[in-house]
């Protein structure tokens with residue numbers, strides 16, 4: 398089915414007018430420089446699906462860095478060129494009023510892989526070659542923007558037919574071996590759009606290509622998993638990765654995601670807890686593993702220390718719940734206060750332990766009126782006694798032994 402691309406490109410429901418304006422400015426500049434200019438990849442895929450586009454994926458047949466420099470000269474902003482890749486990131490001037498506020502400018506290029514899983518070697522080339530280096534047919538289309546070519550679709554690999562067939566199909570048999578992150582990407586698109594990995598591509602997810610996952614850096618695998626946890630259907634995606642036997646190649650102790658936890662990937666943001674879908678995803682996935690397995694997986698996936706602390710904290714808390722149940726609020730509060738709030742929230746979700754919710758909602762905010770300055774004013778020498786006294790006062794509030802400022806003062810008098 399032939400779509401009228403010029404009207405899709407001008408549809409403000411698919412491409413907000415600020416982004417359309419930016420595209421026009423860039424295209425005008427490429428015309429001045431005599432460079433054919435295209436939008437590619439996810440932009441074209443989502444436009445043809447009639448879905449709002451996210452990123453502007455722009456490719457020029459010509460020097461993207463020279464284009465970037467001329468755009469900065471004309472409109473301002475900052476340019477970060479990557480000479481090795483012939484690309485540039487343009488931090489847009491605030492006048493464009495756009496989010497995200499930066500843009501990748503890419504030179505059409507061909508890619509070769511020196512060895513499976515390695516990053517490719519690239520060479521400036523034609524748009525056709527650029528499309529042929531890509532992951533799936535549905536991501537290997539371009540729409541030309543400059544001059545009288547505005548709205549022309551380039552689809553040398555029949556991506557449009559696959560879009561209509563709802564098929565994810567790689568471009569050549571070595572695709573997953575060259576770049577096994579495409580296995581994660583295939584799963585993401587499959588579940589996001591309710592598409593099916595075409596049988597000819599499915600068979601290419603073989604032991605040979607899966608084994609290359611072992612050679613990928615932790616950073617690259619984690620990036621793919623992060624993207625999955627940011628999606629609405631992340632649970633189905635993780636399940637699908639499990640069906641494809643991916644986990645053991647990431648780490649021998651990685652297990653399936655516990656289906657009973659899947660609803661908790663959707664976070665209730667009404668609680669005043671800093672939300673992160675990715676951190677929640679990793680916590681729910683890993684918290685029931687042993688401490689040693691968690692730390693080893695965290696190293697393999699190059700987790701930040703914060704993320705490791707969150708997952709480890711959730712796991713430790715879950716394991717210590719039986720010892721805390723029926724404790725006084727102050728015992729809970731002092732046990733919980735060194736843990737990330739999100740870890741506590743995750744364990745609340747999976748356990749339903751009400752004390753954890755009480756802590757998140759109320760107890761963590763309870764403090765004594767007395768401060769260190771008050772103790773100093775009362776003539777107490779600074780030292781560890783300060784902490785002890787303030788802790789006792791706070792515990793008394795938490796446990797309901799003190800209910801007014803006056804009662805707190807009386808307790809303080811007894812303690813001093």
Ligand code: CTP
Pocket residue numbers: 437438439440451452454530531532533536537576578579582
């Ligand atoms: N690409 C690829 N192989 C990869 C990563 C990316 O071929 N391993 C190509 C695809 O053509 C993709 C484009 O680069 O469309 C841009 O990549 P990315 O921004 O990751 O994906 P999008 O297509 O924009 O999709 P998403 O909606 O998931 O961001």
